[in-house]
Amino acid sequence: MPNYLPSVGMEVHAELATQSKMFCRCPVAFGGEPNTRVCPVCLGLPGTLPVPNRSAVEMVLKTALALNCKIAMTSVFHRKNYFYPDLPKGYQVSQYGETNPLGYDGYLEIPNGDGGTKRVRIRRVHLEEDTGKLMHLPNGGSGVDYNRAGTPLMEIVTEFPPDITNPHESREYLQQLRQILIYLGVCDGKMEEGSLRCEPNISIRPEGTPKYGTKTELKNLNSFRSVQLGVAYEVRRQIAVLETGGVVHQETRGWNEQKEASYLMRLKEEENDYRYFPDPDLAPMVFEEAYIEGLRNSLPELPLAKSLRYQNELGLSEYDAGVLIADREWSKFFEEAVALGGDPKTSCNWMTGDFAKMLNEQGIEPSQSKVTPKHIVDLVKLVEDGTINGKMAKQLFAESYQDGRLPSEIAKSKGASQITDVGQILDVVKKVLAENPDVVAKYKSGNLGVKGFLVGQIMKLSGGRANPGLVQKVLSNELENY
Numbered sequence: 001m002p003n004y005l006p007s008v009g010m011e012v013h014a015e016l017a018t019q020s021k022m023f024c025r026c027p028v029a030f031g032g033e034p035n036t037r038v039c040p041v042c043l044g045l046p047g048t049l050p051v052p053n054r055s056a057v058e059m060v061l062k063t064a065l066a067l068n069c070k071i072a073m074t075s076v077f078h079r080k081n082y083f084y085p086d087l088p089k090g091y092q093v094s095q096y097g098e099t100n101p102l103g104y105d106g107y108l109e110i111p112n113g114d115g116g117t118k119r120v121r122i123r124r125v126h127l128e129e130d131t132g133k134l135m136h137l138p139n140g141g142s143g144v145d146y147n148r149a150g151t152p153l154m155e156i157v158t159e160f161p162p163d164i165t166n167p168h169e170s171r172e173y174l175q176q177l178r179q180i181l182i183y184l185g186v187c188d189g190k191m192e193e194g195s196l197r198c199e200p201n202i203s204i205r206p207e208g209t210p211k212y213g214t215k216t217e218l219k220n221l222n223s224f225r226s227v228q229l230g231v232a233y234e235v236r237r238q239i240a241v242l243e244t245g246g247v248v249h250q251e252t253r254g255w256n257e258q259k260e261a262s263y264l265m266r267l268k269e270e271e272n273d274y275r276y277f278p279d280p281d282l283a284p285m286v287f288e289e290a291y292i293e294g295l296r297n298s299l300p301e302l303p304l305a306k307s308l309r310y311q312n313e314l315g316l317s318e319y320d321a322g323v324l325i326a327d328r329e330w331s332k333f334f335e336e337a338v339a340l341g342g343d344p345k346t347s348c349n350w351m352t353g354d355f356a357k358m359l360n361e362q363g364i365e366p367s368q369s370k371v372t373p374k375h376i377v378d379l380v381k382l383v384e385d386g387t388i389n390g391k392m393a394k395q396l397f398a399e400s401y402q403d404g405r406l407p408s409e410i411a412k413s414k415g416a417s418q419i420t421d422v423g424q425i426l427d428v429v430k431k432v433l434a435e436n437p438d439v440v441a442k443y444k445s446g447n448l449g450v451k452g453f454l455v456g457q458i459m460k461l462s463g464g465r466a467n468p469g470l471v472q473k474v475l476s477n478e479l480e481n482y
């Protein structure tokens with residue numbers, strides 16, 4: 001059996017996080033009663049005229065710039081004609097052509113697993129509008145909900161021949177892309193709600209063959225996991241087809257999440273003729289150099305660059321950096337803590353440990369809690385300068401999380417500073433040893449493991465305030481001479 005090389009092209013649709021729709025003032029939102037966010041424009045009624053949403057255009061331009069694209073300084077909208085009930089006008093406003101899309105000829109870097117990156121070329125980033133949704137009614141028949149119709153939609157397509165050559169890379173590509181969109185604030189990235197949709201096309205060819213194989217397109221992938229599984233499944237399926245003397249057909253396949261298998265949706269007998277033509281209702285968009293440069297300069301630091309900076313300049317592990325940058329608010333929180341003088345590694349530990357756990361339990365975001373970066377730094381410093389030990393820090397943080405007071409204020413009001421006075425610690429040690437003669441005897445007869453129990457008793461008796469290092473020292477000393 002020859003070695004087969006997979007090739008994966010990625011087509012991603014992202015609903016833009018605008019307030020209103022692409023060509024009318026209807027609000028953009030998810031769910032709700034069907035057909036409650038519609039108007040004559042997005043219902044495609046005769047005689048209406050579209051007015052483009054400036055902020056949607058800007059979001060696509062920003063994305064194109066972040067994806068290292070060339071910008072079409074003049075760009076027009078086209079009508080993509082086809083008939084389907086979810087498309088009220090009978091055409092979708094989209095952008096056609098090689099150099100007409102707002103962005104073209106760019107690339108996205110994905111991690112290559114070796115601490116470096118791999119470049120995935122991007123063919124186009126264009127602006128279009130979303131369709132409505134068909135729904136099966138409980139009593140039979142179908143209905144159509146136009147709430148989503150006319151939502152600004154961005155399409156991002158990779159270059160051919162594809163740079164992505166395995167299922168893992170297709171997942172990495174989507175993860176990187178999603179993070180960039182979230183960082184730019186142009187899409188909420190909710191795959192489960194369909195605001196980010198990914199349709200990979202997959203082909204295989206025997207090693208040494210220059211010609212690319214027939215590709216199949218996968219739909220209904222609503223998680224990173226299913227993207228990776230789906231692509232892997234298609235590769236296996238196509239190899240099995242070729243190995244049994246069959247032919248891979250150009251078709252659209254759906255993904256069955258439960259069965260973890262793809263199924264035939266429709267055969268593509270021939271390429272659809274969408275009869276694209278410039279939309280006569282929409283004027284060409286013409287951009288000035290200064291405007292584009294202004295947008296370029298307004299771009300935030302992108303996730304991959306941020307992750308590498310956290311690792312190289314702040315000394316975090318790849319894992320920690322990954323956890324922090326996964327959410328822009330989270331990384332902003334972290335950077336504020338570091339700016340306030342918090343040690344990066346310790347601040348990160350508090351955030352991804354106790355803080356994250358408490359937020360998770362309540363199901364809230366950092367900004368909805370009473371803890372600010374200042375609280376984290378305050379706590380880190382109390383431990384650093386020896387005012388409190390790790391155990392007290394945990395208690396103080398828990399209280400701080402509850403009432404929003406700074407850990408240092410709580411420590412002060414409780415007189416809860418760490419006991420570092422050797423004499424005071426010695427008193428406690430002596431008391432515990434006197435109360436536990438049997439344990440001391442065990443220790444003396446060679447069972448050194450019981451020392452942990454004694455440490456526990458001492459910490460308990462000191463109300464958790466004794467400096468653990470000193471406790472170890474004083475206790476060892478006392479046991480030697482007991």
Ligand code: ZN
Pocket residue numbers: 021024025026037038039040041042043150
């Ligand atoms: Zn509308």
Ligand code: MN
Pocket residue numbers: 013128155
């Ligand atoms: Mn599209």
